[in-house]
Amino acid sequence: xxxxxxxxxVNDKLLKILLESSGAVLVEGAKWCGKTESSLQIAKxxxxxxxxxxxxxxxxMADIKPSLLLEGDPPILLDxxxxxxxxxxxxxFAVDKRGLLGQFILTGSSTPKDNVTSHSGTGRxxxxxxxxxxxxxxxxSNGSVSLKDLFNGKADIASKSTLTIEQIANAICRGxxxxxxxxxxxxxxxxMNYVDAIVNFDIHRVDDIEKxxxxxxxxxxSLARNISTMATSKTIMEDMQVNESxxxxxxxxxxxxxxxxxxxxxxxxxxxxxxxSKTAIRTTNKRQFVDPSIATATxxxxxxxxxxxxxxxxxxxxxxxxxxxxxxxxANDGGVFHYRDKxxxxxxxxxxxxxxxxxxxxxxxxxKQIDEAAANLLRLSEKVDKEKMNSPSFLMVLTxxxxxxxxxxxxxxxxIGCLKD
Numbered sequence: 001x002x003x004x005x006x007x008x009x010v011n012d013k014l015l016k017i018l019l020e021s022s023g024a025v026l027v028e029g030a031k032w033c034g035k036t037e038s039s040l041q042i043a044k045x046x047x048x049x050x051x052x053x054x055x056x057x058x059x060x061m062a063d064i065k066p067s068l069l070l071e072g073d074p075p076i077l078l079d080x081x082x083x084x085x086x087x088x089x090x091x092x093f094a095v096d097k098r099g100l101l102g103q104f105i106l107t108g109s110s111t112p113k114d115n116v117t118s119h120s121g122t123g124r125x126x127x128x129x130x131x132x133x134x135x136x137x138x139x140x141s142n143g144s145v146s147l148k149d150l151f152n153g154k155a156d157i158a159s160k161s162t163l164t165i166e167q168i169a170n171a172i173c174r175g176x177x178x179x180x181x182x183x184x185x186x187x188x189x190x191x192m193n194y195v196d197a198i199v200n201f202d203i204h205r206v207d208d209i210e211k212x213x214x215x216x217x218x219x220x221x222s223l224a225r226n227i228s229t230m231a232t233s234k235t236i237m238e239d240m241q242v243n244e245s246x247x248x249x250x251x252x253x254x255x256x257x258x259x260x261x262x263x264x265x266x267x268x269x270x271x272x273x274x275x276x277s278k279t280a281i282r283t284t285n286k287r288q289f290v291d292p293s294i295a296t297a298t299x300x301x302x303x304x305x306x307x308x309x310x311x312x313x314x315x316x317x318x319x320x321x322x323x324x325x326x327x328x329x330x331a332n333d334g335g336v337f338h339y340r341d342k343x344x345x346x347x348x349x350x351x352x353x354x355x356x357x358x359x360x361x362x363x364x365x366x367x368k369q370i371d372e373a374a375a376n377l378l379r380l381s382e383k384v385d386k387e388k389m390n391s392p393s394f395l396m397v398l399t400x401x402x403x404x405x406x407x408x409x410x411x412x413x414x415x416i417g418c419l420k421d
Contacts, residue, residue, distance in 0.1 A: 007178060009038050009137055010331045010421050011130055015105075016042065019075060022126035023095030024104035026081075029130035030263040030290050031109040031202070032194060034178045036079050038130065039105045045072030049083040059084050066090035074103045081106040088112075088125075095124040110206045111261045129263075132176030132291040134324040135163075136420040140171060143420035145404050147328045150412070151357055151393045159404045161417030165365075168400050168416070169303035172316050175293025176323065188302060191293035195220065198264055206261045209254070217298070218243050219255050223265065223287055224295035228318040228348075230284045230340065266290045268322060271337035271350040273358075274388035280342040292319035310365070318348060318363040321398050321416055325349055325361065331421035339380065347380050349398075359393045365400040373397045374411040 018025045027035045047069050049055050061068050062084035081087050091104050135141035144159035173188045174180045180190040199216045222239040240247050259265045267285035289295055306313045326336050334353035340346045349361040360380055362373035377395040396412045404418045
């Protein structure tokens with residue numbers, strides 16, 4: 001069931017691999033990020049629970065005899081499965097009964113309420129996070145520097161990005177939403193529509209708890225102002241209380257959990273390596289949206305606006321880089337973290353693969369801070385206990401510049417417009 005205008009995604013290969021090794025795959029992520037279209041490239045049958053004509057019938061069928069929804073040529077796509085949570089256990093049972101691989105694909109733009117399924121699906125249902133498009137997927141990065149190659153020791157890089165600072169600013173505000181990437185007009189408006197939908201509709205439906213739309217918007221604005229920082233809940237509350245004096249810690253946590261369930265926010269967890277000497281490592285997560293355009297849409301700013309505020313631009317650029325590295329790291333069986341210790345040594349992003357390999361990345365929009373960033377990376381590398389864990393596969397300064405090269409000290413300088421998985 002292939003869409004003729006489909007733009008290939010990095011996760012397409014991973015979805016195929018997961019279907020070849022599991023009875024079912026859950027593809028989850030933010031609304032509008034392309035889960036359904038990606039799944040349709042493989043699916044042979046489909047059930048749309050959100051279909052205004054057929055959906056009510058499907059939901060009724062799910063209550064009476066969910067197994068009827070699992071009939072058809074596999075893989076069967078069950079789109080927005082969380083609207084009929086009983087489908088989860090039906091799929092798990094069908095996978096056990098059939099004993100075959102690649103039977104079902106479930107897509108979901110929110111996680112269901114707690115305790116709606118009787119089994120976790122472990123061993124039957126594999127999981128894959130899908131995020132908005134990276135710059136390589138939107139054809140704005142030329143992909144001349146591969147993360148996979150870097151981890152495999154191919155670090156003799158020499159290439160050039162064509163992206164300008166203005167184009168990077170536009171990409172941040174537009175976001176990686178497929179509809180925005182392919183739209184010639186009003187692409188930034190799509191991110192604003194996304195935020196409006198979250199505030200006015202989606203956040204209330206995720207847990208059936210009514211929430212004040214204005215309070216949700218104020219929270220998103222506070223998170224936007226603190227993007228790419230380790231702002232605590234107390235900092236967020238104090239920031240919100242300028243406009244929301246009645247906000248409590250319990251209410252804040254409830255709202256944040258709802259936004260996590262909708263895959264709107266995806267904070268960066270702290271990396272905790274083995275170090276040569278005892279140093280307290282900060283465990284606070286770094287505040288992050290799943291896409292930088294959520295921040296700019298929430299703040300109602302545009303490319304011209306962030307170009308006039310280079311400090312904010314820098315935080316938003318780190319958000320863009322975080323999104324892209326998450327896409328590329330997942331394709332290499334890894335994840336993205338951050339590091340900060342008691343001595344205030346920081347590393348913006350750490351890529352850690354499941355086989356134990358890792359790499360440290362500093363994000364710098366301009367070229368003036370590259371020397372300082374490289375020194376930081378080398379300090380972190382020296383702190384790591386090489387007897388207990390691997391040496392870094394590479395150290396990288398990820399920039400908004402033009403040229404990719406290897407410094408005499410071994411640190412790589414890579415424009416975001418050159419990177420791919």
